[in-house]
Amino acid sequence: MESPFLATLIPSSRLAEVQKAVIQTFNQTDVDSIVLLAGGYSASSVYKITIKNKSYVLKSDDTAVQINPGVACMEIAAKAGIAPHLYYLNIANGLSITDYVESKPLRAAFASPDVLIIELAKTIRTIHSIPLFPKKVNLSDTVEMLIEEVKKYPVFTKDTFKEVFKYYELIREYYPWDDSDQVSSHNDLNPNNIVYDGEKIWIIDWDAAFQNDRYVDLAIIANFFVSAEEQENLFLEAYFSGTLDTYKRARFFIMRQICLLVYAILMFRLAYMSNPNDAAEDPEMQTASLREIEKQFGAGKLSLSSYRGQLLYGQAFLNEMLKNMQSARFTISIEHLISKES
DSSP states (O other), rough: OOHHHHHHHHHHHHHHHHHHHHHHHOOOOOOOOEEEEOOOOSSSEEEEEETTTTTEEEEEEEEETOHHHHHHHHHHHHTTTTTTOOOEETTTTTTEEEEEEOOOOOHHSSSHHHHHHHHHHHHHHHHSOOOOOOOOOOOOHHHHHHHHHHHTSSSSSHHHHHHHHHHHHHHHHHHTOOOOOOEOOSSSOGGGEEEOOOOOOEEOTTOOOEEEHHHHHHHHHHHHOOOOOHHHHHHHHHHHOOOOOOHHHHHHHHHHHHHHHHHHHHHHHHHHHHOOOOOOOOOOOOGGHHHHHHHHHHHHHOOTTSSHHHHHHHHHHHHHHHHHHHHHHHHHHHHHHHHHHH
């Protein structure tokens, strides 16, 4: 029997598979309600379904022409207690049903920003300690692919990009891309993918997960949550637990710049997809600050779903990267990478 609630939002091409998943999991097709969830960056469709007064997340990878390895990574993370409990998983058709976590505002939920970043560091350490994910991707190739992609966008003609790539050549040459020290990595720990239920931090949306450089997760979290040297010290000490040294600090700092570039390109991709013919002009672009743009998102003055929000956020990531690469610390960090190689 077809559920009238499911049919209101689930595409007809996926409805039969979704109904089968619901029957197998709950022994019924009726749901009390279904709501399309917003806020993530992935291409999957994500729904909140309620059955017998309990809420769950139904995720449908609509692009699953080929199997999404991130789904298998989510299963490993769920078994490790890092991702919400997994009730149903069909890797072949990209369907999953997990617990829905009623999230509290992350920054306000902890006693101080310092307490939060220590907990985030511990969470990353837990992710990196689980069995290695089955998929491995070459990080350097991924970044280079994104760089080639952004060259097609109108924003690439801006002077900021010319300055950025002048410095990026040093990263390209001296970062240890082929380091064999790989971990299970989430690779997209933006605030939308970190939920807190009042007792525990949960990590969601594992679509981008694969074996990777441990500094990727550390850098992404830091770019969103760590804004001062004292916080960086707390964060890295909590993760490395007494083994922190100048080389690790250098790797971390350089990876922060790589991840700023990646997120900038991803934002420009979203903007270009929504408005491919725009010349990417906005008076705020040259001065766009990462923290200021995030404040505007939080205050509702800017939307990440809008072309302008995506454009300014991408430029803010780029501006932050350029500011960091023009600092003395960038030069010192590159020197540490070079000396480690020799």
